Amino acid sequence: MADQTKIANGDRRAWLGLLARAPAEALAALWSDYGARPEFQWLRTPEIGGVMVRGRAGGTGAPFNLGEMTVTRCALVLPDGTEGHGYVQGRDKTHAETAALIDALMQTGDADAVRAKILEPLTRQVQAARSARAAKAAATKVEFFTMVRGEDQ
Amino acid sequence: MYVAVKGGEKAIENAHAWLAEERRGDPGVAELSLAQIREQLSLAVNRVMAEGSLYDPDLAALAIKQARGDLIEAIFLIRAYRTTLPRFGCSTPVDTGGMACDRRISATFKDAPGGQVLGPTFDYTHRLLDFKLAADGAVPAAPSAAPRHEPTPHITEFLKDEGLIQDEPASDEPPGDLTREPMEFPADRPLRLQALTRGDEGFVLGMAYSTQRGYARNHAFVGELRIGTVAVEMEIPELGFAIEIGEIVLTECETVNQFKGSKTEPPQFTRGYGLVFGQSERKAIAMALVDRALRWEELGEDDLGAPAQDQEFVLSHADNIQATGFLEHIKLPHYVDFQSELELVRKLRREAEERLEAREAAE
Numbered sequence: 001m002a003d004q005t006k007i008a009n010g011d012r013r014a015w016l017g018l019l020a021r022a023p024a025e026a027l028a029a030l031w032s033d034y035g036a037r038p039e040f041q042w043l044r045t046p047e048i049g050g051v052m053v054r055g056r057a058g059g060t061g062a063p064f065n066l067g068e069m070t071v072t073r074c075a076l077v078l079p080d081g082t083e084g085h086g087y088v089q090g091r092d093k094t095h096a097e098t099a100a101l102i103d104a105l106m107q108t109g110d111a112d113a114v115r116a117k118i119l120e121p122l123t124r125q126v127q128a129a130r131s132a133r134a135a136k137a138a139a140t141k142v143e144f145f146t147m148v149r150g151e152d153q
Numbered sequence: 154m155y156v157a158v159k160g161g162e163k164a165i166e167n168a169h170a171w172l173a174e175e176r177r178g179d180p181g182v183a184e185l186s187l188a189q190i191r192e193q194l195s196l197a198v199n200r201v202m203a204e205g206s207l208y209d210p211d212l213a214a215l216a217i218k219q220a221r222g223d224l225i226e227a228i229f230l231i232r233a234y235r236t237t238l239p240r241f242g243c244s245t246p247v248d249t250g251g252m253a254c255d256r257r258i259s260a261t262f263k264d265a266p267g268g269q270v271l272g273p274t275f276d277y278t279h280r281l282l283d284f285k286l287a288a289d290g291a292v293p294a295a296p297s298a299a300p301r302h303e304p305t306p307h308i309t310e311f312l313k314d315e316g317l318i319q320d321e322p323a324s325d326e327p328p329g330d331l332t333r334e335p336m337e338f339p340a341d342r343p344l345r346l347q348a349l350t351r352g353d354e355g356f357v358l359g360m361a362y363s364t365q366r367g368y369a370r371n372h373a374f375v376g377e378l379r380i381g382t383v384a385v386e387m388e389i390p391e392l393g394f395a396i397e398i399g400e401i402v403l404t405e406c407e408t409v410n411q412f413k414g415s416k417t418e419p420p421q422f423t424r425g426y427g428l429v430f431g432q433s434e435r436k437a438i439a440m441a442l443v444d445r446a447l448r449w450e451e452l453g454e455d456d457l458g459a460p461a462q463d464q465e466f467v468l469s470h471a472d473n474i475q476a477t478g479f480l481e482h483i484k485l486p487h488y489v490d491f492q493s494e495l496e497l498v499r500k501l502r503r504e505a506e507e508r509l510e511a512r513e514a515a516e
Contacts, residue, residue, distance in 0.1 A: 009394050017384070017397030050238035051398060052330065053208065053385055054246040055428045057342055058321030059307055059407065063246045064328045064343035066350055067430055069208035069385065071241055071398055085392060089385075089399025090209065130253060130382075134300030137255050140271040141298070144263060 007107055015106055015119055016087065019099035022122050024092045030118045031098045036110070038101060043075035043083065046093035072096040082107050176221050190214035199402075199431025200224055204473065205231025206332065206351045208401050208430050225353075225473050232474055235332075245395060247383045249405045249428070251304050254381035256432075259308045261374050261409055267305035272380060273432075308377040309407055309424065318409065318422040338465050345447055345468060349440045350429050352471030360461045360471075361439035364446045369459030371445050373425060376409035380432050404429045406437040410445050415453035423452060443467060 019027065050068035057064060073087045074096045084104025086096035105114045177184065191198055191214040201213040205228045213231060220226035256272025259265050271277075273295075312318035328343035336344060349357060364371060384397045406427040414420035425445025427437035446461040460466055470476060 009392075012392075013394060013396050016392075020396065020398045021384070021400050048238065049241040050207065050235065051241050051385070051387055052243040053401065054244050054328065055249070055346075055403075056246045056321070056323065057346060058309070058424050058426045059249050059405065059428075060323055061321030062324045062326055062328065062343050064346040065243075065330050065332075066247075066347070066403075066428060067203070067206040067208060068235060068238070068240070069399060069401060070212070070238070073241060075391065085389070087387075087389060087396060087398045090211070131300050131302075132297070133255060133382075134253065134302065135297035136295045137270050137272055138298035138300050139296040140256075140273075142269040142271065 012103070012106070016085070016099070016103060018119060018122060018126065019086070019102060020088045022126055024088075024090065024095040026122060026125055027095060027098055027118075030121055031102070034114070034117050036105070038078055038105065040076040040078050040084075040101065040104070043077055044073070046072055046074040046086075046096045048072050048091045048093070074100050076100050076104065078104050078108070080108070176219075185218060187211060187214040187218060190217050196432060197222075197224060199433050200354060200436075201227045201231055203430040203433050203436065204228045204351055204353065205235065207231050207235045225477055229474050229477070242387055244398070245386045245388065247385060247401075247403070249379070249383060249403065250307055252379055252381040252383050252403070252405070254305050254379050255402075256380040257305055257377070258379075259375070259377045261376050262308055262311065265308050265311070265377075267301065305379070307407070309409070312376075312409070312422060316421070319412070319418070319424060321424070336468060338468075339450075340464060340468060342444075342448070342451075345464060346426065346428070346440075346444060348468045348471055349427075349443055352440075352468075353473035353476070354433070354436045354439070356471050356473070356476075357439045357443055358435060360446075360467055361442035363459070364442050364461045369446045369449065369457050369462045371410045371425075371442075373408040373410050373442050373445060375438060375441075376407045376424070378404070378406045378434060378438065380404045380434065402431050404431065404433045404437040406434075406441040408438075408441040408445060412452065418453075423448070 049071055051071045052068050053066045054063045055066045056062065069089065070091050071087060071089060072091055072093055072095065073085070074093070075083060075085050076097070077083050082104045084100040084102070084107075086098070086100030086103065088095045088099050102114060102118060105111065106119075191210045194214075194217065195210075197217055198210050198213040201216055201224055202208050202210065204224075205213065205216070207213075212234065213227070216227035216230040216234075217224070219230060254267070254270060254272075256274060257267060257270045259269065263269070309318055313320060326343075328347070329341065331344055331347055336348065340348070363369075365373075380402070382400050382402055384400045386395045387398050388395045404427075408425040408427075409422045410425060412418075412421055412423040423445065425441035425443075425448070427440030427442075427444065429437045429440060443461055446459070447464050447467065449456060449462050456462060
């Protein structure tokens with residue numbers, strides 16, 4: 001089991017966030033190509049629930065309840081005692097299980113391989129999709145120009 | 154008199170079987186898939202998520218299919234499903250300043266940093282039916298330009314720097330939740346915002362329009378309207394830190410409203426706020442106008458007796474599921490109630506006839 005203190009929370013935060021946001025099909029394809037099927041035991045079997053999303057009045061003021069979103073979570077443990085947690089958007093239990101397994105593997109000696117084969121390609125896919133939308137938005141930015149006025153003629 | 158209300162099981166069963174058949178429509182026409190509804194009727198999906206108070210596009214698509222396109226019925230289905238979900242917790246408030254904007258416009262500042270980004274809008278279309286859509290056809294790819302990666306600042310920030318707009322000081326006060334405790338009046342602003350964001354789009358639109366027509370006029374400009382994706386973060390107790398648990402599309406509208414000033418505040422602009430799940434622009438603008446109208450008391454304005462200023466009126470009637478539940482229940486069997494009404498009317502008529510006969514006899 002890896003020494004937990006060596007893994008910065010920032011790193012773990014980043015990969016858990018990526019696994020939560022990533023499209024389930026994209027993650028499933030990368031996980032399938034990776035080919036690992038580690039043994040594990042459930043600490044908490046996948047469970048579908050809701051999270052109340054909050055906003056702030058005026059964007060910056062007092063919090064208010066906006067509405068819920070669906071989330072699936074689970075927790076598992078590898079034979080060496082490493083725990084993995086999955087919290088993913090939506091209702092796909094396999095997505096949550098894969099996220100928890102990757103979270104666990106990222107705390108073991110497999111971390112570099114998992115990062116190279118799964119997390120990095122997934123990051124590139126998510127970023128490419130985001131950039132493509134941003135590029136379309138940029139094309140709809142209004143370029144103002146001043147009309148030639150009478151006194152200039 | 155007791156009237157038996159047992160019976161009708163077979164009729165109900167057959168009615169539901171026919172409903173299923175009618176829902177499917179002509180079997181010679183291809184069946185709609187949930188993915189088609191989610192991708193091609195996405196604004197209906199957005200409305201069902203916003204008023205159903207549950208962000209899940211696939212579930213909203215299923216509800217729309219099941220409800221045969223009746224969006225209030227679909228919202229009802231989502232609300233019912235929502236109550237079956239265990240709640241894992243609450244997110245930290247979303248940072249709309251960090252939104253990846255698909256659209257961002259301001260009616261007040263032409264040259265706002267980040268620019269006027271139109272996004273996929275119906276604005277400036279001619280509202281002429283496009284018969285090309287009646288035939289199948291590939292859509293050419295939308296043009297691209299160099300993407301902007303840095304966050305787009307909120308436009309009200311610029312007025313705030315000059316102190317010209319009322320501040321929205323941050324707090325960590327846990328907001329009330331009207332899905333957990335029944336609403337009581339007066340309701341504070343966080344509760345009002347929750348009721349408005351899940352309120353019926355048509356009702357909120359009508360109330361907002363009434364303020365524009367002069368019932369509690371507060372002369373709103375759309376300071377900013379933005380639509381895009383924000384990350385949702387939640388503290389995970391077993392991890393001891395917050396992680397992103399997903400991302401959602403939101404529409405945010407901030408209005409900038411005239412304000413003459415009060416005993417304690419100098420003349421400045423005030424704000425109304427709208428934040429809604431999905432691309433729901435009409436609803437977000439309407440929500441901001443109604444939010445501003447309901448703030449009259451805290452801003453020291455006069456009660457003009459306008460409907461949009463009356464929070465009991467607005468908030469008690471904004472929910473289309475409560476409204477339709479009460480409205481539609483009157484079509485269900487009321488045989489016993491009606492029987493007693495019938496007896497009462499017969500008795501009153503008998504008494505009236507007797508009085509008439511007595512008067513005629515006396516004359």
